[in-house]
Amino acid sequence: MIRAAPGLVVALMALPVAAGLAGAVLPAFGYFPALGGAAFSLDPWRELLAWPGLGAAVRLSLFTGIGATVLSLAITLLIVAAWQGTRSFRVVTSLLAPLLSLPHAAAAFGLAFLIAPSGWVARALSPWATGWDRPPDLLIVHDQAGLALIAGLVMKEVPFLMLMTLAALGQTDSARRMAVARSLGYGRVIGWTKTVLPAIYTQLRLPVFAVLAFSMSVVDVALILGPTRPPTLAVQVLDWMTAPDLSLRFTASAGAVLQLLLVLGALAAWVLAERLIAARGRIWASQGARAPGWDRPLRALAALPTLAIGLGVGLGLAGLALWSVAGLWRFPDLLPQNFGLRVWTDQSQQLWRLGGTTATLAGLSAMIALALTIAALQAGATRAVGIIYLPLLVPQIAFLPGLSALGLWLGLDGTLGAVLLVHLVFVLPYVMLSLSDPWKAWDSRAGLVAATLGAAPWRVLLAVRLPMLTRALCIAFAVGFATSVAQYLPTLLIGAGRVGTVTTEAVALAASGNRRLIGVWAVVQMTLPLAVFALALALPALLARRRRGLRVT
Amino acid sequence: MTLTLDSLRISRGGQPMVALDTTIAAGEVLTIMGPSGCGKSTALAALAGALPPGFKMSGRIYLNGRDMTDLPTHARRMGLLFQDDVLFPHLSVAGNLGFGLPRGVPSRDRQIAQALDAAGLDGMGARDPATLSGGQKARVALMRTLLSAPQALLLDEPFSKLDANLRDQIRDFTFAQARALPVILVTHDLEDARAAGGRIISVTGEPLH
Structure with a gap:
């Protein structure tokens, strides 16, 4: 069974993506017998091109996706280069896990509440600085350029890239490289950029590609923060997908294929840019400019986005919680006049029901993913490593519509099992990513000693390796749980409206503008993964209380 | 032998x-x-x-x-000892000793107590191995190997x-x-x-x- 695990993992990742892509490409060229498309044609493409918003939607996808990726990467590298090894840096890194567990949608709602014309930023400045005594009629959230969307994406991608950078740093001799650079008179930031960055970027590439593909095609964050007329291409594809007029499915499929091509094109452009920058960078690095004087200003510069992200997330979430219990809250007032649990009680039945479904899906998918990951790692799955990124690189909007059509055809759509399976496709890569480093770092001599003491391989696994990795296992489970809770598009499309989670409910409320209702659902959405993360950290600490050798240093 | x-x-x-x-x-x-x-x-x-x-x-x-x-x-x-003790950090001293003792051996507790005694670790079975001195750890590692016969x-x-x-x-x-x-x-x-x-x-x- 263990031996079959790597193959199973690869199949679980690759098959749905391949099937879903086929399910998008065929209808994009007119073939979809269930909807009367019996012959191949280019009509879907003609209809797509006839949509007047196409040019703007494509531009938006490219601009917000590439913009968010470049900004996230630049901010991450600047923070690490300027602050690595300091106490403030350790504080920042300790906040990464809760930040990562936060669903994109909850973070986006928090930001939307904060920067909206009636949000805390406007309230804090009014009326003394702005003269506003009522919320101004400004398009800040949903702005035409997609700046709010970029901000919402950066807020979540910086913690992800930061964690990946830290993992990469652990595998390079960054401390010695820095010591050499510093002793040669290099400043901290320039020395890091010239000596450490080239070594870690190779390992950062795939996460960066995943961020690019995700940012270009994200749906839930774009629904909450992105422009509306026209929306990004991904949102428009979803719109066509879920329209009552079924003939629009053909246009949707063509749009999905276009989205895939856009992402592939952007990835190709990114790789080209990498080459150019690397070639130019080699010349720059060998020219010997040391620039120690830049450290102070660059440190200050790095502190700005760190602070902005911290405040944006922190105040945003506080705002969500406050709105969920707010009674009357007049405009420039910083706090509501009174509080009440009315919305919570009104929603309690729905909250329990959907909260239960969400926790079941998340708990089961994380558990199955953990078991499969352990089995695959135990079998020594090295070739599978490349394939685990596939569901993260192919845009969800490109293959999920096709997959849902397949589910419909097989009569599986709208069942909890089908939603669980499609969650697994996205949960498994993150669980694998989270567990594989600690798995490899385990001292294999403990296994050898156990075997010489007469323990068979399964006993070495169950009685030695897994207990020693308790902490990593708990964190991997929490990562998987949080990933599942955050899934919007897979739940929506494969659940076919019959399987709902707190995430689909919260995002569906985005257009309603009902702040108290959104507050309640977003608070539940962020609390679930956060609670599991807290447990995942507390439980092993409790177990390790009497075992000093298990503590992390 | x-x-x-x-x-x-x-x-x-x-x-x-x-x-x-x-x-x-x-x-x-x-x-x-x-x-x-x-x-x-x-x-x-x-x-x-x-x-x-x-x-x-x-x-x-x-x-x-x-x-x-x-x-x-x-x-x-074949028993194997490294330069590090490689005691299992999640088990107590007695748990480490018991790990190597084959299942079904009669009077396990007495054997473990005797091994602790021989290693000069009388009554330390419940201890966390990480709290032992270097010499004590080395003796526990040896006794663990010997108990596995x-x-x-x-x-x-x-x-x-x-x-x-x-x-x-x-x-x-x-x-x-x-x-x-x-x-x-x-x-x-x-x-x-x-x-x-x-x-x-x-x-x-x-x-x-």
């Missing part, structure tokens, strides 16, 4: 490293000496059934006349991390406890080799000193 290495050859990428042809009787200590990287630890790993990837082995290994060559590690009954003992520089006066004490304790077993000691330290009191050879079988 005897351990026989019959034309044992280990090579890496076609490059021969280890060549051993010898028999070790019960109570005898064979010392293999050489600089680091000469293949002496690899030879021990091969005897334990854990040849690292990239190495090739030929020849046979017999323990009490039984061919062990193709058996997995856990079925070979091995038929031979493989020592991979087990004394090299201990400081000078502790070293003599642990060395004497180890050889005294293992006097009924064939023992192979791998070391780069001449003093350890002399204290073992047996033959001293290189990884290719030439007698040294």
Whole structure:
């Protein structure tokens, strides 16, 4: 069974993506017998091109996706280069896990509440600085350029890239490289950029590609923060997908294929840019400019986005919680006049029901993913490593519509099992990513000693390796749980409206503008993964209380 | 009890490293000496059934006349000690000792208590191994191995991390406890080799000193 695990993992990742892509490409060229498309044609493409918003939607996808990726990467590298090894840096890194567990949608709602014309930023400045005594009629959230969307994406991608950078740093001799650079008179930031960055970027590439593909095609964050007329291409594809007029499915499929091509094109452009920058960078690095004087200003510069992200997330979430219990809250007032649990009680039945479904899906998918990951790692799955990124690189909007059509055809759509399976496709890569480093770092001599003491391989696994990795296992489970809770598009499309989670409910409320209702659902959405993360950290600490050798240093 | 290495050859990428042809009787200590990287630890790993990837082995290994060559590690009954104690951090001292004690052995608790007593760790069974001193950990590791009733003992520089006066004490304790077993000691330290009191050879079988 263990031996079959790597193959199973690869199949679980690759098959749905391949099937879903086929399910998008065929209808994009007119073939979809269930909807009367019996012959191949280019009509879907003609209809797509006839949509007047196409040019703007494509531009938006490219601009917000590439913009968010470049900004996230630049901010991450600047923070690490300027602050690595300091106490403030350790504080920042300790906040990464809760930040990562936060669903994109909850973070986006928090930001939307904060920067909206009636949000805390406007309230804090009014009326003394702005003269506003009522919320101004400004398009800040949903702005035409997609700046709010970029901000919402950066807020979540910086913690992800930061964690990946830290993992990469652990595998390079960054401390010695820095010591050499510093002793040669290099400043901290320039020395890091010239000596450490080239070594870690190779390992950062795939996460960066995943961020690019995700940012270009994200749906839930774009629904909450992105422009509306026209929306990004991904949102428009979803719109066509879920329209009552079924003939629009053909246009949707063509749009999905276009989205895939856009992402592939952007990835190709990114790789080209990498080459150019690397070639130019080699010349720059060998020219010997040391620039120690830049450290102070660059440190200050790095502190700005760190602070902005911290405040944006922190105040945003506080705002969500406050709105969920707010009674009357007049405009420039910083706090509501009174509080009440009315919305919570009104929603309690729905909250329990959907909260239960969400926790079941998340708990089961994380558990199955953990078991499969352990089995695959135990079998020594090295070739599978490349394939685990596939569901993260192919845009969800490109293959999920096709997959849902397949589910419909097989009569599986709208069942909890089908939603669980499609969650697994996205949960498994993150669980694998989270567990594989600690798995490899385990001292294999403990296994050898156990075997010489007469323990068979399964006993070495169950009685030695897994207990020693308790902490990593708990964190991997929490990562998987949080990933599942955050899934919007897979739940929506494969659940076919019959399987709902707190995430689909919260995002569906985005257009309603009902702040108290959104507050309640977003608070539940962020609390679930956060609670599991807290447990995942507390439980092993409790177990390790009497075992000093298990503590992390 | 005897351990026989019959034309044992280990090579890496076609490059021969280890060549051993010898028999070790019960109570005898064979010392293999050489600089680091000469293949002496690899030879021990091969005897334990854990040849690292990239190495090739030929020849046979017999323990009490039984061919062990193709058996997995856990079925070979060869105890192995490293220079680090490698105690399991998630188990208590008694838990570590009990791990090696075969299932179904009568009076487990008494055996564990006796082992603790022999190691001068009376009543410390419930302790967290991380709170023991270096010498105490080394003795627990040895007793854990002996409780698993091995038929031979493989020592991979087990004394090299201990400081000078502790070293003599642990060395004497180890050889005294293992006097009924064939023992192979791998070391780069001449003093350890002399204290073992047996033959001293290189990884290719030439007698040294």
